[in-house]
Amino acid sequence: MTERPIKVLIAKPGLDGHDRGAKVLARGLRDEGFEVVYTGLRQTPEMVVTAALQEDVDVVGLSILSGAHMTLVPRICALLREKGLDDILVTAGGIIPDDDLPALREAGVAAVFGPGTTIAEVADFIRANVRSLA
Amino acid sequence: MVTADAAARGRELAAGALAGDRVALARLLTAVENRTPVAETALRSLHAAAGRAHLVGITGAPGAGKSTLVAALIGEIRATGRTVAVVAVDPSSPITGGALLGDRVRMQSYSDDDGVFIRSMASRGHAGGLAASSVAAATVLDAAGFDLILLETVGTGQSEVEVAAAADTTVVLEAPEMGDEVQAIKAGLLEVADIVVVNKGDRPGAQRTAAELRAMLTVVAGPRRSGAAATFAGAAAGGGASAPAPPGAAAGTPDPGPERPHPKRPEVLVTTAVSGEGVPELLAAIGRHREGIGAAEGGTPVRRARAAALVWALLGDRVRRRLEHPDRAAATAAALDAVVRHELDPYAAADRLLEMLRAEG
Numbered sequence: 387m388t389e390r391p392i393k394v395l396i397a398k399p400g401l402d403g404h405d406r407g408a409k410v411l412a413r414g415l416r417d418e419g420f421e422v423v424y425t426g427l428r429q430t431p432e433m434v435v436t437a438a439l440q441e442d443v444d445v446v447g448l449s450i451l452s453g454a455h456m457t458l459v460p461r462i463c464a465l466l467r468e469k470g471l472d473d474i475l476v477t478a479g480g481i482i483p484d485d486d487l488p489a490l491r492e493a494g495v496a497a498v499f500g501p502g503t504t505i506a507e508v509a510d511f512i513r514a515n516v517r518s519l520a
Numbered sequence: 521m522v523t524a525d526a527a528a529r530g531r532e533l534a535a536g537a538l539a540g541d542r543v544a545l546a547r548l549l550t551a552v553e554n555r556t557p558v559a560e561t562a563l564r565s566l567h568a569a570a571g572r573a574h575l576v577g578i579t580g581a582p583g584a585g586k587s588t589l590v591a592a593l594i595g596e597i598r599a600t601g602r603t604v605a606v607v608a609v610d611p612s613s614p615i616t617g618g619a620l621l622g623d624r625v626r627m628q629s630y631s632d633d634d635g636v637f638i639r640s641m642a643s644r645g646h647a648g649g650l651a652a653s654s655v656a657a658a659t660v661l662d663a664a665g666f667d668l669i670l671l672e673t674v675g676t677g678q679s680e681v682e683v684a685a686a687a688d689t690t691v692v693l694e695a696p697e698m699g700d701e702v703q704a705i706k707a708g709l710l711e712v713a714d715i716v717v718v719n720k721g722d723r724p725g726a727q728r729t730a731a732e733l734r735a736m737l738t739v740v741a742g743p744r745r746s747g748a749a750a751t752f753a754g755a756a757a758g759g760g761a762s763a764p765a766p767p768g769a770a771a772g773t774p775d776p777g778p779e780r781p782h783p784k785r786p787e788v789l790v791t792t793a794v795s796g797e798g799v800p801e802l803l804a805a806i807g808r809h810r811e812g813i814g815a816a817e818g819g820t821p822v823r824r825a826r827a828a829a830l831v832w833a834l835l836g837d838r839v840r841r842r843l844e845h846p847d848r849a850a851a852t853a854a855a856l857d858a859v860v861r862h863e864l865d866p867y868a869a870a871d872r873l874l875e876m877l878r879a880e881g
Binding site for chain 2: 390391393412413415416417418419420421422423424425426429430432433436437439440441442469470471
């Protein structure tokens with residue numbers, strides 16, 4: 387079997403209405419050869435996890451600009467584990483203070499991509515860290 | 521070849537999917553999408569459990585409102601207590617192989633409902649409106665017990681009619697003001713519709729578009745009779761231009777007599793998917809169509825054709841795999857090279873290769 391494309395969910399949990407960054411990243415990862423599921427604005431943690439489960443994605447990328455990441459991200463990681471989806475790579479992006487990084491890492495986030503990250507950096511990180519695509 | 525490991529994994533996923541384990545179902549769909557040996561084992565064991573679901577194809581131009589209509593249909597189907605799965609296909613990039621799968625954006629409201637399962641698929645270079653594995657994915661969801669399965673195609677043009685071969689009932693979406701009566705009498709997508717929906721019914725021109733489509737699509741010859749008078753009679757039968765077609769006519773009542781393939785007479789409905797207007801009527805029409813073709817009892821011509829297509833495709837695949845097997849690869853390559861050098865014609869090459877397989881027994 388030839389190698390299949392990596393499947394990524396780009397989700398925007400929480401209430402901020404700024405999804406330009408998420409859309410640019412979704413488009414950029416498409417151009418990197420990924421299959422990108424984009425779910426739109428204002429997702430609850432449950433919606434994100436349901437989409438990740440049904441789509442069987444390899445990666446969940448969370449974009450949060452509202453400051454609610456310390457509530458939303460650990461909740462999403464916990465729900466993923468609860469469903470037995472702990473082999474999914476979780477990354478986050480948006481406006482996330484450095485002080486919060488250790489706690490997010492502790493919660494299960496593999497990487498946080500702040501402003502200025504290039505799409506190539508995100509894609510390379512995913513390729514290097516994604517679960518095996520058997 | 522299916523290894524013992526793959527077979528065990530396939531059986532495990534199939535059993536999980538049948539038992540209602542959604543993670544197993546999702547992972548099995550991935551295997552089906554990637555056409556792995558795991559999928560083959562699972563599909564073999566699931567075939568007997570499939571065949572009960574009503575497969576409904578939803579197709580139409582990009583932006584006509586397919587995903588929004590699917591979302592509205594999900595709500596309506598759930599209100600009747602039935603379960604529903606969606607296979608939503610979006611195109612893969614022909615350049616990078618990547619895809620943006622955006623159909624879920626419109627289908628957000630059902631994340632805590634176990635009676636709804638939505639799966640996006642990239643077309644992965646397959647032309648025709650679906651992905652190569654969409655039908656197999658529908659079989660898995662069928663076996664998993666969903667009552668209805670909605671197959672949403674990529675945005676289609678005029679000739680991506682594959683969904684009509686995959687679905688029991690094909691719904692073609694049109695947006696208002698997308699063309700005049702000449703568009704409605706062109707061959708192709710509109711011809712395979714069992715139901716035509718003019719969506720965005722709140723826009724100006726929606727009713728007129730529906731009336732034009734009705735006028736053109738329902739003018740279909742009845743049983744073939746000789747003489748001009750019969751022609752006029754046939755035209756008059758479809759001439760109630762603005763009245764909805766009667767359910768019987770829309771359901772593709774078999775026409776006795778004509779030896780030529782007979783065009784469908786689709787019902788034409790107007791919906792406003794964002795507000796839900798017209799959606800209950802559409803779901804009722806979808807149900808009527810199923811009753812009309814007797815899909816519940818199985819064995820419709822569409823299902824017969826689908827079974828044939830699946831088996832022919834597998835036969836071709838298996839013959840090719842045998843020919844590409846290391847034991848025969850050299851002989852196969854020699855035959856192909858002879859065609860390249862114009863020493864052998866392609867028909868003779870095919871005969872020679874088949875003869876080689878036959879001689880081996």
